[in-house]
Amino acid sequence: MTDVEILARLTPVFQDVFDDDDITPHADMVADDVSEWDSLSHIRLMISVEREFKVKFTAAEVGSLNRVGDLVALIQKKSAA
Numbered sequence: 001m002t003d004v005e006i007l008a009r010l011t012p013v014f015q016d017v018f019d020d021d022d023i024t025p026h027a028d029m030v031a032d033d034v035s036e037w038d039s040l041s042h043i044r045l046m047i048s049v050e051r052e053f054k055v056k057f058t059a060a061e062v063g064s065l066n067r068v069g070d071l072v073a074l075i076q077k078k079s080a081a
Contacts, residue, residue: 006072013052017045027069
């Protein structure tokens, strides 16, 4: 799965979690770029991403994510396994 395909599938997930139809995740996006992105919405986002891509993240993996590009790379890694 390519970065573009993953980002396309992440878009509706982000829009749902953050209740913002205009949000479009991109590789360099960080939590500070989204005013509604707090610790609770981060948990909701990770659970929603796990459901969408049928993967499971460890706490350490989630803790290592700094930007959406890191999430995309993790999804690629998990999907390939």
